[in-house]
Amino acid sequence: MIGAIFRGCLQGNARATVYWTLAISFFGFYAVAIAPDYEGVRQYATLLESFGPISTLLGVSAEVLSSSSGFVTFIYLDYSFLYYSFFAVIAAISISAGEEEHGILDWQLSLPVPRIRFLWERTFAFLVIFAIVSFVSGAVTWFSSFLNANVSLDFWTILSASLNFLPTLMLVFAVTLWISVVVRRRNAAIMLAGFFVVASYFLNGLGDLVGGDAGAFLRGISYFHHYQRGSVLIDGLNPANMLSIAAVAALCLALASLAFQRRDIGI
Amino acid sequence: MALPVFRETLRRSVASTIYWGLAFAALALLTVVMLPGAEMLQTFADFMASMPLVVIRAMGVGEDLEFLATAEGFIAVGFFSKMLIFFVAYPLVMGTSISAGEEENGSLEVLLSLPLPRWRVIVEKYAAYLVTMTAILLILYGGILLGVFLAGVALDLAVIRAAVFNLFPSMCFIMGVTTLVGAYVSQARYVLGIVATYIIVSFLLDVVGDMGIGTVAENLSYISFFRYGDSVAVMQHGLEWSSVVAFLVAGVALMLLSTRVFDLRDIRAD
């Protein structure tokens, strides 16, 4: 029955969804609840702008940083996205490499379901799970802002930020899926995908510090840069950027599907 | 034959030790190779000096901004500060495999049917991972040396060595925590989840505490273990031996406690 794998995946990951929602929500809550009075920081906004390109070394623009919501950006959207990335890695690993190593994949693929559907229904289920975690955590972050008089968060901005998570998360998911389908061994896939996340995070940070063309190059090869966490709070969603990332994710998913379709299972 | 579990764990860890070491070393090497010139570093330090304290701390640097104008300062911020949370991922993964990982996949059942007291499984594996951790840090240091050689930069290697060595006690501590949780909880994914949460919350408390000057957040940050293993501070002011000893003692004590916990419970009784 169409949708059975999708529903099974949602049910099977219900507990993980709750845990991740709690963890990311805690991030948002903590970032908002302890955000200090930013009056002092605001005075530096003009100064920061005058430094030109170097002002990007913090990874967020001066405009963002000098607002109360900038603090939330720095903590919630930056660090929580790092942990979201690991969630995407764990999720993608569980689809093929994890189940293959545990011998579960053999009998699952003996069911009258094409391999591609098995992969895609689960991918779609995880997209829904990411959306649930992201929107609920965003809502908790927004509600938390009522607890701190120094912070004023716009609901639609937070909603946009939550939506902005999804294409990049799916990119990490699809890359990991591709890796896990190709290398097959769970531990090796975790190691490679983990390195992909850590190296991207690191290169983005290093690019900020180095600055100039070299820095721009380092940032350019990191998905953390293209995720544009800061600008979404100021300029709103960038549909073109989101679609580009989604297209790359779709390409990786297609490659993963092709590799999964062609290869032996459980040998 | 003496210490069979220790030797076998070492043997099986050779490949993963090299991979982890090379991954860290590659990132360290890149940091050194990308090191900006002295003029750029000074501009960077001047810029930071103009920032409010909260922003300076957000960068993960101390208040000695002249340090930022040095190559060591750049490496402190660009590598050690940024990568801090990933260094403890290694003891988390390996600590999980000490008992919970093997219990979950069933191989512990065979191991414990051999004439081997349970405590020895924990102690020998823990000791083996201390050796592999040392090897990883040596490879990491090698990456920095290679970067120095390739980029031709002058670095105070004594400061770098202190920063690299400073990673060891906190890794030892996290492995102790993971071993204890693993001895109590038999499922690897729960061990990973619990300890990862502990690490992430510690990290968050530390990062936010740095920025929340004079607030509850700053006070809360003192319960984060990252507060006491700060390589950036070590590079500025030298090793804090009390923290080093405290982490090492705590790590070993937690491991010894885990032998007791492990000895008292049923194996794979679910």
Next chain:
Amino acid sequence: MGESPAIQTENLTKIYAGSGRLTHFAAFRKIPGGLIAPPRPPVHALEGLDLRVERGEIFGFLGPNGAGKTTMIRLLLDLIRPTRGKAAVLGLDAQRDAVALHRRVGFLPSELSLWRNQRADRILRYVASVRGDVPTLLAEANRLAERLALDTTRKVRTYSSGNRRKLGLVIAMMHKPELLILDEPSSGLDPLMQQTFYQLLREARAEGRTVFLSSHILSEVQTICDRVGILRDGILRAVESVEALTHVEFRRIRIRAREEIPAGCLENVAGVSEVRLQGRTAELQLHGDFDPLLRALSNFYIEDVRQHDPSLEEIFLAYYGDGSAVEQ
């Protein structure tokens, strides 16, 4: 003082705790339409088990899935701890002297999991190094591997389940243990290898060693075991020699008459039960003497009467079917 038995248990009891709050939470997804699961009661896996296994015998432990066989074995090996009672193995306390005991015991778990990415010969070397005398143990391991036609140069993950089982047997037997504890040992072995395996067990017995194996393959137990213990719902129902168990008071009878045997003809005949009529043929179970049956059929021309003693399988079913045999 005589030699201590290979295994002796007294009032051995294992009760697994029921679910707590956390388990409720963990179980919520299994409950349709809600998040709250009812509390799970404690599980009495083993209840007051008194058992004595003598040295030099092959003892079969029979029982359906969930009867408590594996729990019993795990208690003997100190992998889990008893709620009540105690177990002594080779004269040693199973819990206090676990390490000394493990030196003299070989174990094959029912669900054997080994390090998948390791080569079998590396695993054998590791086990040998934990046990001590590496060259001797490896020599014996190689001999066993050869007899079981096991290629030890391959990684475990490339093995079939049967080959993994063989590796488990080699690990269990390579140090020539005084007591072999085997949990469902022959599952996954092909018939030829099963014969080799049985031969290995007989050789162990001939050398005065003891084998304690759990199984639900009755023909296997009947073939190689000296005595059998039957376990159900955590309670030891019977311990008998295989010979005594198969020498029971009922027989299976098959009768063929020249004309059709009418329904009801064999009702209320003393000692006759489980009658199946098919035209001129009747199959039945007979307790006691033949005389009442022969009198009931005196009006028929009987062409053929065949009798066979019940197999262990039929006895087993009698024990488990409705428990009537147990009550008797």
